[in-house]
Amino acid sequence: MxxxxxxxxxxxxxxxxxxxxxxxxxxxxxxxxxxxxxxxxxxxxxxxxxxxxxxxxxxxxxLRLSPSAIGPFLAYLGVFFVELVRSNIDMARRVLSPSLPLRPAVVEVKTRLSSSLGRLILANSITLTPGTLTVDVRGEIILVHWVDCPPDSDIESATRAITSKFERHLKGFVR
Amino acid sequence: MRLLADVILLIGAAFTLLGALGLVRMPDVYNRIQAGTKAVTLGALSLLLGIGLLYPQWWSKLLVIALMILVTNPLGSSTIARALLMAGVQPWKKVESNSTGENNP
Incomplete structure (x- = not known):
């Protein structure tokens, strides 16, 4: 800033x-x-x-107030609604399957967004994406409850995937 | 148009029902919040979209309601989850052996 x-x-x-x-x-x-x-x-x-x-x-x-922010904003909206529908189908599958396929864990995710507004939008987006729920935001660390945490895998790169698809577009219109 | 609106209303109702089912079936409070938030958000949005198709003159008010839901719903869920974590509620872990018989249905 x-x-x-x-x-x-x-x-x-x-x-x-x-x-x-x-x-x-x-x-x-x-x-x-x-x-x-x-x-x-x-x-x-x-x-x-x-x-x-x-x-x-x-x-x-x-907030970045410039005409070049409109493109990333629309791209973000598109990604957001696709993820929202995907997360619902994913949740429906888990709820309806008799064995309840759950491997829940609380993981830490790092964000590169520096403003509180950007972190708020990112945290809300994480809550509405497949299998993840934002629990807390502590500075640049976002605590995420993950329904299906893959065991014995690289947590670092797996959590990176949660945020990167939003951050890529979010960085275009918020800091 | 009428048929499309009915189908979308039905989808919205179905997702809301799945959310309610998730509240019953999930093993712990964090997973219940997850099922509740996601399903009810999309369910409410498709209900609003269906109403918007039936009554096109209301679209602006429905859009405001949809924006409010999109902003406040995940925020409320995160706040509840944060309070639970601070109160020391541990996330549920799947018990592989059936020896305790408590966590494994």
């Missing part, structure tokens, strides 16, 4: 505008209409929310 060329104030402004647009979009989607009254109310609410949450804007500082 220290190597960031833009100053702190500029970062805050950009992320403030981002939050403002996000809240406004949320308002319009919940209202479900584009009447002038709704738009004006939405703009006012978004402004108040953005100003009120100024002390917490640093949460968004992990």
């Amino acid at each position: 220290t190597t960031e060329p833009v100053t702190r104030e500029e970062t805050y402004l950009a992320h403030g505008i981002f939050l403002f647009l996000l809240v406004f979009l949320l308002w319009i989607m919940l209202a479900g209409s584009l009447e002038p009254g709704e738009i004006v109310t939405g703009l006012m609410v978004a402004l108040v929310v953005t100003l009120a949450s100024r002390p917490h804007l640093s949460v968004f500082s992990g």
